[in-house]
Amino acid sequence: MPNLPRLLLIDDEPALADYMATAARMTGFDPTVAADHQSFLDAFGEAKPEVVVLDLGMPKTDGVEFLRFLAEHDFAGPVLIVSGFDRRVLESAFRLGTELGLQMVGPLEKPVLLDDLEALLLSLRPARAR
Numbered sequence: 053m054p055n056l057p058r059l060l061l062i063d064d065e066p067a068l069a070d071y072m073a074t075a076a077r078m079t080g081f082d083p084t085v086a087a088d089h090q091s092f093l094d095a096f097g098e099a100k101p102e103v104v105v106l107d108l109g110m111p112k113t114d115g116v117e118f119l120r121f122l123a124e125h126d127f128a129g130p131v132l133i134v135s136g137f138d139r140r141v142l143e144s145a146f147r148l149g150t151e152l153g154l155q156m157v158g159p160l161e162k163p164v165l166l167d168d169l170e171a172l173l174l175s176l177r178p179a180r181a182r
Contacts, residue, residue, distance in 0.1 A: 056082040057178050060101035062092045062118065063134070064110050068162070072105060072134065075166060079173040089113040093121070101129065103176050108135040108145055115145055123152035130176045133159035134169075 059081040063069040069085045076083040084099040086092035089112060095101075104122060108115030115133065122131060131154045133145055142159040149156040157176060160168060 056080055057103065058099050058101045059083045059103045059105060059173075060086065060092070060095055060099050061105040062086040062088075062110065063105075063107040064088065065107075068107075068164075071166075072164070072169065075169045076105075076173055079170050080177055081173065089117070092118065096121075096125070102178060103130050103132070103173075105132045105134055108133060108137050108141065116148060119145065119149045119152055119154060123149075123154055127154065130155050130157045132157045132172065132176070134162065134164055135159065136162035 059076045061069060061072055061076065061083055063072065064087050069087065073083040073085050081103065084095045084101065086095045089110065104127065106115055106118050115135065131149055133142055135142055139161065142161065146156050146159055158172065160172065
């Protein structure tokens, strides 16, 4: 089996995280799910993801901290925001990520439609994996 592109997903809602991880598998990714700040940091170092999907609303932290972390670690892959926050908040976070030099995609609002998520994930797969 060829090496699949790695996707790191952080979301504190287990059912939604499983849903998005399943969509990632169906579109040819090898997903790793993190449910909190520390597991995200650990998984980022271990998984060396090529794509990051993050929820802005996390307990004890927020998506802005994750965006700054990714920028500080020179993450070059796509960063997809999936969140239940107001559209203005999503757009503000998207702009911040872009200003930090990240390759921002999306954002997708919760509840996420499977077709929308799959279409976006397919577009993010590295050329070598298509």
